[in-house]
Amino acid sequence: MIPVTVLTGFLGAGKTTLLNRILTEQHGRKLAVIENEFGEVGVDHQLVIAGEEELFEMNNGCICCSVRGDLIRILGRLLKRKDRLDGVLIETTGLANPAPVAQTFFSDDEIRAAFQLDAIVTVVDAKHVAQHLDAGDESVKQIAFADVILLNKTDLVAPADLDRLEARIRTINAVARVHRTQNCAVPLDQILDVGGFNLDRATELDPKFLEPEYPFEWAGAYALPAGSHELAIGRGGDHDHDHGEPGHEHHHHHHGNGNELDVVVLPVQSLHEVELDRARSRAMALFAGEPAPVAGGSVVEAGPARHRLLLAEGSGQFVLEIARPGLHAVFEECGEVPLHIQVAGETVKPQWQEDFHAAHEHNDEVTSVGIREPGELDGKRLNAWMSELLRTKGGDIYRMKGVLSIKGSDKRMVFQGVHMLFDGRFDRPWGHELRSNTLVLIGKNLDRAALTEAFRGCLA
């Protein structure tokens, strides 16, 4: 299969710079270039072909069913040679929606048999992309579809702005590799043959991304004796903020009232991962329930309840009642608010603590949802759910990738999709690897909770 790299990005972002860099540095390989803005690439390269974007709308103009007719024709012609090509680069116009390009590689049997979409590389102008994202135009799709994103022209932007921009890009597309570049200077092994559509990569995702979005931001486990202890919230007194690393940056958002803080305190048997996981799940369930308000100076009892601590100017003192001595996990809604437990005047250090991805308030309606579930899936139920999902939400789901464990098969099911087009197959056996399911969706108006729940419903 001949690898194909698609270069997208707005006009002026640096696509042509990248293209010329690839052609210069890869002169030993037989690469064909299909470009849309002709005349920008060095003409001494013999296999530069000017394409004119021609959409084939297979189904009444539905973009999910559109393919690029010119690519079918040009790629078909590129196969008519005695010697194999080493690769194909496709440059799209600045305003192009990447969907029809990607869909071409799914829907045309001849193209599918001979070519493999290696990666969609999106070049982003770090200085101007924010305004495009605000306008909600095709640049959002170009980022959402990308396997690799070059955050280019970094020299024109302050580092703090770059961090903000990268964080914003991450909320849209959590699985793409992001490189910060000037003049698109990036090692070419990060651009070519990266296997972006290769599903093995779906398991190399940032594990944080795959966690569910917890309704709490911080948890700590303390060894506490039975009795009444002091629970101090806020920066009152001269206490240090004793959880979280110094300088640790939460992507902090104020959750409603700054004078309320919801907590859950649960006894745990041990710090074993199974125990902690059970406590997390219970806390999640409790956070979904109604909170009971607790006025300053009042009692908080350890056990299955969601307490809403009422604060004054962000601080408050409460009494923590512990019935049985032992480890207790405290889940805190907002990780930024200092929380201390004092036993007989001594501050107790947590023996374990964890920061969680909070359910951010996303500004961009295009986001990524990752689901990781251990266990095996029922093939029939998965199929039914997937069909229904693509039928009803296919227009909003830009890309989907995953590695799944299907009951009855000892092989991994790897799949990927673009809008309503979907390609799944069994690859290698699981062997000694732990069977689990990893699924990533990138799209518009995705409901993480509903998707996760529906996916769990497919477990055998």
Place this chain on the structure above:
Amino acid sequence: MQLTKHWAAQLDDYVIDLAWSPDGGLLAAASGAGPVRLLGAGDGGARQELAGHAAGTNAIGWKPRSIGAPSQPGHAILATGGQDGAVKFWDGETGQHTATTRLGAGWVEHLAWTQSCLAAAAGRKLSLLNTDGSITHAFPDAPKTITALAWRGAMTGTPPSTSSISASHLSGSLPLPPLLAIAYFGGVRLIDGQDFSVRKELPYANGIQALVWSPDGRWLVSGNQDPSVHLWIPDEEAELQMSGYEGKVKHLAFDHGSRWLATAGGHDACLWDCAGAGPEGRTPAMLPHDSPVCALAFQHDHGLLATAASDGTVMLWSPERKQPLRATVKMPHAPTRLAWSPDDRLLAIGSEKGAVYVLKSDS
């Protein structure tokens, strides 16, 4: 019956097109890289080497002999179309490049001759050319890139696996007025070859890969991306749709009697009986191959159908017989083109690796 090797020749690249000269004396073989070689029918010797098109040649076609005119071997004219957006004309005897017509930036991918002029498609542009390279008529751009051309009742078409019939069986009936069918994503347009007006629009809401007319001019058939075959009887406002193909249908051929329509979009060649009301409701004959079928060609005046598959297998079939398979040969490389000589005795096979094989069929 027997298929025996007659000769073989080697081009520098993928054999993208093959065409026998009208008198059968020369086989023009085009390499995808550009050069076109004129090979002697008797021994495969290289008679002429034409430069073709620098960025690659896409299609070739000989100007057909005029009906009733004596054979004039010295004046056979070959047209070639290439990636450079040009049509070039060559003298088949001397190899002389006689004219060039530039049609624009688009690739010239389709050529189709009538007795007097050449239709050439480059991107969305369609032009009618004279043999001296002058443009008789340039049409307004088609709605999308033109993907196939076919003259009704044409002498030779392009690609050669579509309509290739000789003049003989048309004698006795009046020649049909020239009518050109052009296909693009979205439909087929029928153009009057004399006043250049659009005679009919035949909408089809998908991509079209190939077009063929039945030799009697009754049926017009498209091979489609979706994947299916669509049949029109333009004079009767009738149309039929045949679906169920494995992949897009790129190969079509009609037998000289206008009865058998051979189609391929997958591992089987599929043969429809178009007698009477046509193939609707009939079960097609499946002519199986072990790998995807990549070329089809009916003989000009006889009944044999040649099919080729990407594993190198070439098979000959007689549609009328109960056991239609007549012969099987295996080529070392995947075939790209099949072309019967005008007398139907020689079958030329082009391959992906540049080899051209010519087989002799003896029944």
